[in-house]
Amino acid sequence: MSKIIIGRYLPGSTFVYRVDPRAKLLTTFYFIIMIFLATNWQGYLAITIFGLAAVVATGLKAKVFWDGVKPMIWLILFTALMQTFFMAGGTTYWHWWIFTLSSEGIINGIYVFLRFSLIILVSTVMTVTTKPLEIADAMEWILKPLKLFKVNVGMISLVISIALRFVPTLFDQTVKIMNAQRSRGADFNDGGLIKRAKSVVPMLVPLFIDSLEVALDLSTAMESRGYKGSEGRTRYRILTWSKVDLVPLFYCIILTILMVTTRML
Amino acid sequence: MSDKIINFDHVTFSYPDTESPAVKDLSFSIEKGSWTALIGHNGSGKSTVSKLINGLLAPDDLEKSTITVDGVKLAADTVWDIREKVGIVFQNPDNQFVGATVSDDVAFGLENRAVPREEMVKIVAQAVADVGMADYAGAEPSSLSGGQKQRVAIAGILAVKPKVMILDESTSMLDPEGKQQILDLVRRVKEENDLTVISITHDLDEAALADQVLVMDDGVLIDQGIPREIFAKVDLMEKIGLDIPFVYRLKQLLSGKGIQIPETVTSEEELVKSLCQLNLKM
Ligand SMILES: Nc1ncnc2c1ncn2[C@@H]1O[C@H](COP(=O)(O)OP(=O)(O)OP(=O)(O)O)[C@@H](O)[C@H]1O
Numbered sequence A: 001m002s003k004i005i006i007g008r009y010l011p012g013s014t015f016v017y018r019v020d021p022r023a024k025l026l027t028t029f030y031f032i033i034m035i036f037l038a039t040n041w042q043g044y045l046a047i048t049i050f051g052l053a054a055v056v057a058t059g060l061k062a063k064v065f066w067d068g069v070k071p072m073i074w075l076i077l078f079t080a081l082m083q084t085f086f087m088a089g090g091t092t093y094w095h096w097w098i099f100t101l102s103s104e105g106i107i108n109g110i111y112v113f114l115r116f117s118l119i120i121l122v123s124t125v126m127t128v129t130t131k132p133l134e135i136a137d138a139m140e141w142i143l144k145p146l147k148l149f150k151v152n153v154g155m156i157s158l159v160i161s162i163a164l165r166f167v168p169t170l171f172d173q174t175v176k177i178m179n180a181q182r183s184r185g186a187d188f189n190d191g192g193l194i195k196r197a198k199s200v201v202p203m204l205v206p207l208f209i210d211s212l213e214v215a216l217d218l219s220t221a222m223e224s225r226g227y228k229g230s231e232g233r234t235r236y237r238i239l240t241w242s243k244v245d246l247v248p249l250f251y252c253i254i255l256t257i258l259m260v261t262t263r264m265l
Numbered sequence B: 001m002s003d004k005i006i007n008f009d010h011v012t013f014s015y016p017d018t019e020s021p022a023v024k025d026l027s028f029s030i031e032k033g034s035w036t037a038l039i040g041h042n043g044s045g046k047s048t049v050s051k052l053i054n055g056l057l058a059p060d061d062l063e064k065s066t067i068t069v070d071g072v073k074l075a076a077d078t079v080w081d082i083r084e085k086v087g088i089v090f091q092n093p094d095n096q097f098v099g100a101t102v103s104d105d106v107a108f109g110l111e112n113r114a115v116p117r118e119e120m121v122k123i124v125a126q127a128v129a130d131v132g133m134a135d136y137a138g139a140e141p142s143s144l145s146g147g148q149k150q151r152v153a154i155a156g157i158l159a160v161k162p163k164v165m166i167l168d169e170s171t172s173m174l175d176p177e178g179k180q181q182i183l184d185l186v187r188r189v190k191e192e193n194d195l196t197v198i199s200i201t202h203d204l205d206e207a208a209l210a211d212q213v214l215v216m217d218d219g220v221l222i223d224q225g226i227p228r229e230i231f232a233k234v235d236l237m238e239k240i241g242l243d244i245p246f247v248y249r250l251k252q253l254l255s256g257k258g259i260q261i262p263e264t265v266t267s268e269e270e271l272v273k274s275l276c277q278l279n280l281k282m
């Protein structure tokens, strides 16, 4: 239980894992922008192939990605069906009250479905192959320009990395407290919503006190180890570009060329 | 004066909004390169003393109280110099692990001191190896045992090359084996790095092995001396509610039965030897 990780990182060894987190983060954003450049079936075909290529390159089982899409599937289907039944154009096959089933509608429904699914798929590629800490580092790099506006990026990233570091600790603590309350007869699973919510309160109080204690101890330890604010510190953990990062670069270039040319068809 | 690495002179300290000071008119000194055990019951002010030594807390009145560490007098502008010289290993292994991985945590003190990265990489690798954690350099804290986390804490202190290492009940959350391993490790790195060690502990068997014992009671230093002398004062120990170490307790019980064991016997082995000799004489 204590091995909980936030995000959904899964260990692996394909080259996707070796790509710099900054490159992965940027490519993911870029891919999502590219999705919206697709206007015809050739465009959607190209972007779908590229999306699936990224999925395959992770070397992970299809189930991992299905798990990513699953929680959203109803929302995706609902949106796609809205498009299908409310949009008219081309040949009309069926019409009743405000609903229309037309060839344009069907095609648009499929496009919306693809758009949604691809966004989720590429984000999943990013989150399952990149550790939360690496994502935080990549975010910090992307946020760097904010330093110009006097935003303390170093401090923010230290806070994020400490928060990530203490998730498992506090999770263990939660399990301990739950077990302690259970052994005194607390029941976290039965009863209505209100009853269940009530049983959580006696758990939150000790957890809150625990985290205060952790915070106090930690700040003492940090100060005792010479921490005097995020100014003037050097960094041990750094991100370095490598040859592997050329892969996402070419991926983006080729994808851009394809998307631009399919638009002209 | 130069062989005294820490010197407290009439140090009084009160926490904000408390009635009586946590540390009252405390004076003592600690020899360079020595191992000092600081004992006393809960709330007697031991942790407060350790925080005063590295300037995490400052005495009520810096005019009347003087704290000197390695020749530097504690003042507002010397706090960071003093903190360079003193590292503390705290009690809870989890709550002092700042970094995301073992190496990151060991590097934390170096990052704070703005050590250039190339140097940092070498120092971290060395310190991690010194405490026997080289195989875990990239491990996350949630996958380490308490004892391993304390090793990492020690590595983090060694990395910044302090003069004094304080253990504030650092082994109290570990099992007996983990505890012994940490103490052995501290003994080794103390010799290798010319450290002065102050160990705050409730384990009087451990204190019995120190060069010097300081006994605190309600913020006051009530006794100070070599373990043999301190633990011979059975009444004093009982009065402040501390268990005396096994060897001393046995010696006391034996003397109650008219069997006198020489003063110089301080370890279990010596006691066994001495008892065997007595047996021969009878
Ligand atoms: N942050 C604080 N604010 C107010 N009072 C405090 C604070 N920390 C400690 N004290 C009080 O100061 C006194 C000395 O505490 P200290 O932590 O130094 O004791 P200790 O000898 O280390 O005890 P223990 O063996 O339990 O660790 C205690 O009476 C304690 O209640």
Ligand SMILES: [Mg+2]
Pocket: B046, B047, B048, B168, B169
């Ligand atoms: Mg204490």
